[in-house]
Amino acid sequence: MSVTADLRACLERIDRPLExxxxxxxxxxxxxxxxxxxxxxxxxxxxAQAGALESLGSPAGYGRGRSTVTNPNVRRVLRFAPDRxxxxxxxxxxxxxxxxxxxAEALGLAGQGLTARLHELLLYRAGDFFLPHRDGEKEPGxxxxxxxxxxxxxxxxxxxxxxxxxxxxxxxxxxxxxxLPQALAWYADCEHEILPLEQGHRLxxxxxxxxxxxxxxxxxxxxxxxxxxxxxxxxxxxxxxxATDGLLIIPMQHAYSEDGLQPDWLKGTDxxxxxxxFAAASSAGLEAHLALVTYRVVGEPEYPIDDEDDPESxxxxxxxxxxxxxxxxxxxxxxxxPLGQLQVAQSDFLDGYDTLTEEVAKTEFEGYTGNAGMxxxxxxxxxxxxxxxxxxxxxxxxxxxxxxxLGALEHRLRHPVPHGAAVADIARAALERWIxxxxxxxxxxxxxxxxxxxxxxxxxxxxxxxxLRLVLAVDPEEQPAPGLDAMLDRxxxxxxxxxxxxxxxxxxxxxxxxxxxxxxxxxxxGEEACRATALAGAQALVQLAVARPTEAxxxxxxxxxxxAQALHALRADSLRDRLVTGLTPEWADPAGVQAExxxxxxxxxxxxxxxxxxxxxxxxxxxxxxxxxxxxxxxDHARPGLTACSCAxxxxxxxxxxDPRRPCERFPLxxxxxxxxxxxxxxxxxxxxxxxxxxGSPYSLxxxxxxxxxxxx
Numbered sequence: 001m002s003v004t005a006d007l008r009a010c011l012e013r014i015d016r017p018l019e020x021x022x023x024x025x026x027x028x029x030x031x032x033x034x035x036x037x038x039x040x041x042x043x044x045x046x047x048a049q050a051g052a053l054e055s056l057g058s059p060a061g062y063g064r065g066r067s068t069v070t071n072p073n074v075r076r077v078l079r080f081a082p083d084r085x086x087x088x089x090x091x092x093x094x095x096x097x098x099x100x101x102x103x104a105e106a107l108g109l110a111g112q113g114l115t116a117r118l119h120e121l122l123l124y125r126a127g128d129f130f131l132p133h134r135d136g137e138k139e140p141g142x143x144x145x146x147x148x149x150x151x152x153x154x155x156x157x158x159x160x161x162x163x164x165x166x167x168x169x170x171x172x173x174x175x176x177x178x179x180l181p182q183a184l185a186w187y188a189d190c191e192h193e194i195l196p197l198e199q200g201h202r203l204x205x206x207x208x209x210x211x212x213x214x215x216x217x218x219x220x221x222x223x224x225x226x227x228x229x230x231x232x233x234x235x236x237x238x239x240x241x242x243a244t245d246g247l248l249i250i251p252m253q254h255a256y257s258e259d260g261l262q263p264d265w266l267k268g269t270d271x272x273x274x275x276x277x278f279a280a281a282s283s284a285g286l287e288a289h290l291a292l293v294t295y296r297v298v299g300e301p302e303y304p305i306d307d308e309d310d311p312e313s314x315x316x317x318x319x320x321x322x323x324x325x326x327x328x329x330x331x332x333x334x335x336x337x338p339l340g341q342l343q344v345a346q347s348d349f350l351d352g353y354d355t356l357t358e359e360v361a362k363t364e365f366e367g368y369t370g371n372a373g374m375x376x377x378x379x380x381x382x383x384x385x386x387x388x389x390x391x392x393x394x395x396x397x398x399x400x401x402x403x404x405x406l407g408a409l410e411h412r413l414r415h416p417v418p419h420g421a422a423v424a425d426i427a428r429a430a431l432e433r434w435i436x437x438x439x440x441x442x443x444x445x446x447x448x449x450x451x452x453x454x455x456x457x458x459x460x461x462x463x464x465x466x467x468l469r470l471v472l473a474v475d476p477e478e479q480p481a482p483g484l485d486a487m488l489d490r491x492x493x494x495x496x497x498x499x500x501x502x503x504x505x506x507x508x509x510x511x512x513x514x515x516x517x518x519x520x521x522x523x524x525x526g527e528e529a530c531r532a533t534a535l536a537g538a539q540a541l542v543q544l545a546v547a548r549p550t551e552a553x554x555x556x557x558x559x560x561x562x563x564a565q566a567l568h569a570l571r572a573d574s575l576r577d578r579l580v581t582g583l584t585p586e587w588a589d590p591a592g593v594q595a596e597x598x599x600x601x602x603x604x605x606x607x608x609x610x611x612x613x614x615x616x617x618x619x620x621x622x623x624x625x626x627x628x629x630x631x632x633x634x635x636d637h638a639r640p641g642l643t644a645c646s647c648a649x650x651x652x653x654x655x656x657x658x659d660p661r662r663p664c665e666r667f668p669l670x671x672x673x674x675x676x677x678x679x680x681x682x683x684x685x686x687x688x689x690x691x692x693x694x695x696g697s698p699y700s701l702x703x704x705x706x707x708x709x710x711x712x713x
Contacts, residue, residue, distance in 0.1 A: 003236045004248075004350055010229045011250070014273045020163040021186035022106035023170055025177055026099045026148075032088025033150070035080060035121075040088070041203075044151035044179060050201040053123050054078060060122065062133060064312075065362065077128045077194075080121040085205075100146065100209070103185040107144060108268055109211070116146055116207040124157055124202040130194040132162075137260045142188055143267055144209035149182045149202065156198030163190040172202070185209060187267050189255040211265050213334075230280035238284055238389055246392055247344055249293060249326075250277060251352035252383040255359070258292050258328040261383055270383075277385045278332040287420050288387045289337060290330040293344065294379055295356055297322040301365070301376040311365035314376055326386055331415075338411055340404025342396055344386075356382050393421035394429035405430040406446055409454055424460045431463065435470045445477070445672075452483030456490040464491055468499035476511035477645070484521060493522060494529040504537035507544055510645060516541055516562035523569035531570065538566055542575050546582025560597035565604070568611055580615040590622040592685075592712070633710050636660035639687045640709075642680065649673055650680055656703065657686060666693065666700040674701045685709075 033041040037056050041049055057078030061068040087093075096116055104114040119138060135145050147159065149172045159170045172182050186192060237248060252270040266274055274290060281288035302315040326344050329337040346353050362379040388396065397405045405426060412423050451471075455464045464487050472478055480487070488496065500522060507515040519541060522534050541563060560583075567576045583594060598616050601608055638660040642650055649669065656665040667677060674692075678701070681688060687708045693700040 003233060003241060007230065007233045007237070007250075008351055010226055010233060011273050011276075013229075014226050014269060014276055020107075020166070020190050020268065021161045021168050021170075021184065022103045023182070023184045024099060024102055026095070026181040026183055028180060029092070029095050030089060031092050031095075031150070032086075034086040034088060036084040036086075043203075044153060045201055045203050047201070050123070050125075050203075053080075053201075053203075054125065056080070057123050060120070062130075063136060075130045075133075077130065078123040078125070080123070082118040082120060085118065085121050096148075096207075099148070099181075099183050100185075103146065103183060104209075107185065107187065108271070109143065109209075112264065113212045114143075115210050115212075117210055119206045119208050122202075122204045122206060124154070124194075124197045124204070126199055127196055128157075128194075129196040132160075132191050132193040134191055134255075135188040137188060137257050138208050139210060140259055141210045141213055141262075141265060142208045142260070143211055143265055144185050144187050146207040146209050147184045148205040148207065149184075150205065151179050151181065152201055152203045153178055154197055154200030154202045156196060157202050158195045159184060159192060160195065161186045161190050161192040163187070187254060189267075213262065213264075227276045227279050230276055231283045234280050234284035234286055234387065238286055246388060247348040247396075248350060248387045249344060249348045250350045250385045250387070251293070251356070252385070254383070255381070256292070256383040257381075261290060261292055261328055261330055262334050263290060263330065263332060264334060266383075274385050275332075277387070281387050282332075282418055285390070286387045287390055287393060287417060288332065288385060289339070290332075291326040291339075291384060291386050292328040293324070293326050293356070293382050293384050293386075294361075295322070295324050295381075296377065296379050298375055298377045301374055311363045311376065312360070314363075314365065316376055316378065320375065326384070331417075335415065338404065338407030339397065340400040340407065342400050342404075348386075352382070356380050390421040394426045397426055398429045398433045402430060402434065403446060406450060406454065409458075413454075413457055423458055424463060427455065427458055427460070427463050428466070431466050431471055435466075435474055448479035449481055449483030451478070452480040452487050454483075456483065456486035459490065461491045461495060464496060465499040468496060469502045472503045472511070472514075473506040476508060476514065479514055481514075481517055481521065484518065488521070488525065493525055493527050497530050497533040501533050501537060504540045507541060509544070512541065512544055513559045513562070516559050516566070520562045520566040520569070523566040526569070534566070534570055535572060535575075538563070538570060538572055538575055542567075542579045542582070545579060557593050557597040557600060560593065561600050561604075564597065564601055564612065564615075568601075568608055573611075576611070577614065580618055590619040594619050595623075631710055634707060637663045637705055639705055642684060642686075645680060647676075649677055653677055653680065653686075653703070657688070657705075662705075664702065664704045666702050668696065668698055668700045670698045674699070677701055 030043065033043070035041055035053065035056065038049075038052055041053070057080055059070045059072065060075055060077045060079035061070040062075050089095075100114060100116050101110070104110050104112070117139070155173050157173065159172070161168045161170070170184050172184075250273075252266065252274070254267045254270050256265075263271065263274060263278075278288050297316065297319060298321040299319040300317045301311075302317045324344050324346065325341050327341045329339040331337050357380045359380070360378050361381045364377040366375045366377075397408050409423055409426055409430075412420065412426070451467065452464075455467055468480070472480065493500075500518065503518060504515055515537075519534065519537050522530055522537070545559060545563060560579075563579060564576070567573075567579070583590075594615070598612055598619060601612050639657045641658045642654040649667070652667065656662055667674070669677070678690060680686075681690060681703075685708070687706045688703045689706055691702045691704075693702050
C-alpha cells in the first residue's frame with residue numbers, strides 16, 4: 001500500500017459517530033408567543049388564529065447568490081421576521097437551551113457554546129412546500145439550522161435531509177405528539193426539502209445554530225492510535241514524496257465559506273480529522289494550514305442562449321481559462337495567515353478532487369461585448385487541510401507574489417511557526433526573485449518603507465545589503481523610506497555604506513527623487529564614517545540632475561529640496577554651486593520648481609538663508625527677465641510629456657500629453673493603476689483635469705488637457 005493510501009485509510013478510522021441531523025421532542029411549555037399585529041397566539045394553533053396569521057404574513061424568499069428572491073414555484077410559505085415575534089414566558093430561553101443541548105451533542109457540537117438565534121417564524125398552509133436546497137451560512141459561525149415545530153394540527157409536510165448519499169425523512173404530523181413542541185436540527189450545508197403540506201396549518205420557529213468565534217482549543221475524541229499512525233504516514237511522505245509532490249491537500253467533507261472556515265467551526269468528522277492532521281503534521285515537521293481551495297473555470301456557454309436563460313442552468317462549452325488555487329489560510333489556532341493566493345494542482349490532492357465540481361459556489365455570465373463573445377464563469381470551493389515540507393515555503397510564497405511574501409513574513413515574525421521555514425530564507429528567496437524578474441507592478445506595490453522595515457526586524461545584514469545593492473538598482477519605484485531609518489539604526493550606516501554607494505552609482509532619472517531622499521537621510525545622520533560615501537553620492541546625483549539629456553532632468557521640487565538639504569548638511573558648497581549653475585530654465589523652471597524649492601528650504605530651516613542666497617539670486621535674475629516676456633498660449637493640444645516612469649500606463653499618458661491633436665483621453669484601468677496615474681499627474685503638475693467615468697469594467701480615468709501652465713505664467 002502507498003503512503004497516501006495509508007494516510008487515507010488512517011483518516012477513515014477517525015469516524016466519530018456524528019449524524020448530520022438530529023431530532024427531539026421537547027417537554028410541554030407555553031411560550032407565550034406574541035405576533036405583532038395579532039397579539040398572543042394560543043397553542044395548539046387553531047384554524048381561526050391560523051387564518052388571522054395568514055393575513056399578516058408575507059411570502060418567504062430564498063437565497064440566490066447574494067440576493068433574496070421569491071418564487072412560489074420554488075418556495076411557498078408565509079414568513080414573520082424575528083422582530084415581529086416575542087415570547088412572554090420568561091422560562092422560554094432556558095427551555096430552548098435545554099432542547100438545543102442534546103441536539104448539539106448528537107451533531108458533535110457539545111460543549112462548544114452553541115447558541116440558537118431566531119431567524120424567522122413560518123406558517124405552512126395546505127400545499128406549501130420548499131424544493132431541495134441548502135441553507136448556507138446566514139451569519140458568521142452558523143453551522144446548523146433548528147426547526148422548532150410548535151403544537152399544530154396538520155398532515156404531510158415531511159422534511160427530507162440528504163448528505164453524502166444518506167437520506168433522513170422526518171415527519172412531524174404524528175397525532176400523539178400534536179400537543180408537544182418538536183425539534184429537528186441539521187448541518188446548514190445538508191441538502192433538504194419540505195414536502196407539500198396536505199392538510200391544516202404548521203407553525204415553525206426557525207433558528208440559526210451558531211458557534212462563537214473562540215480561540216479555545218477544541219479537543220477531538222481520543223484517536224491516539226490514529227494520530228500516531230498519521231504521524232508515521234506523514235513522516236514517510238515527508239521523507240519520500242514531499243520534495244517532488246510539493247503539497248498534500250486533504251479535502252474536508254462538509255462545505256464552508258471563507259468566513260466560516262475556522263477549526264472550531266468545522267463540522268462532524270471534519271474537526272476531528274483536521275485536529276489529528278495538525279497534531280501529526282507538527283510532529284512530522286510539516287507546515288499545515290486550513291484553507292479554501294477554489295477551482296475557477298471560464299468558458300463559452302453551450303448554444304443557443306435565450307435572453308431569459310438562467311446562468312445557473314447553462315451548460316459549459318469550450319473552456320477558455322481555468323485555475324486552481326488555495327486562499328483564506330488559517331492556522332491550527334484559528335489565526336488568519338496572510339499567505340495570499342497559492343496555485344495548486346490536481347495531483348496535490350490526497351483524494352476527493354473529482355467531487356470538487358459537484359456543486360457550483362458562484363456563477364457569472366457576460367453576454368456579447370463588442371468583439372468579445374459570451375463568457376460563463378463558475379467557481380467551485382472545498383475546504384482542505386494543506387501540508388508541505390518547510391523547504392517549499394519560500395518557493396510557494398515567492399510564486400504567490402511580493403505582497404503575499406511580505407504578509408507571511410510579518411505574520412511569522414510575530415507568530416513563529418513550529419518547524420516552519422526561517423523568515424530569513426523566505427526573505428532571501430523573495431529578494432532573489434525580485435532581482436531576477438522584477439516587481440509584478442503597481443497593483444502589487446508595497447507601501448513605502450515596508451520592505452526596509454521588515455529587513456530591519458529580521459536582523460540579517462546580508463539581506464539588507466542585497467536589498468539596497470541589487471533590488472533598488474532594478475526597481476527604481478521601490479521606496480525604502482521611512483523604513484530605511486530602521487535599517488540604518490539596526491545595522492549602522494557605516495556597515496551599509498558600500499551598498500548605499502551602489503544605489504547612487506546606479507541612479508537614473510526614474511530613481512533620482514528616491515535616491516536624493518536616501519542621500520539626505522544619510523547626510524542628516526552626521527556620521528563622519530559615511531561622509532566620503534555621501535559626498536561621492538552627492539556628486540553622482542548632482543551630475544545626474546544637471547545632465548543635458550532631457551530624460552535625466554529632475555521632475556518636481558522634491559529632488560532639488562533633497563539635494564540642497566544633503567549638500568547643506570555635508571557642507572558641500574562647491575557641489576551646491578554646480579547644481580545651481582547647471583539647472584537651466586529648460587530643465588528646472590526658475591519661476592516654478594526652483595523658486596518653490598528655495599521657499600521650502602527656507603521654511604524648513606530659516607538659518608539656511610545665507611547658504612541658499614547664491615541660488616536665490618540666480619532665480620531672481622531669471623524672474624526679472626521673464627517678467628518682461630509676455631507668455632503665449634499653447635498653439636495646439638501638445639503638452640509637456642513625462643520622463644519619470646516607464647510603465648505601460650505612463651507611456652500611454654506620455655503619448656497622449658505630447659499629441660497635438662488629442663484634447664481628451666480615457667484610460668480604462670483598475671483602481672490601483674488609476675491611482676498611480678493620478679499620483680504621477682499630481683506630482684508632475686501635468687496640464688490635465690481628471691474625472692472618473694463609472695461605466696463599464698474597469699472604470700475609466702478621463703483626462704482632459706488644460707492650459708494651467710499658461711494661466712500660471
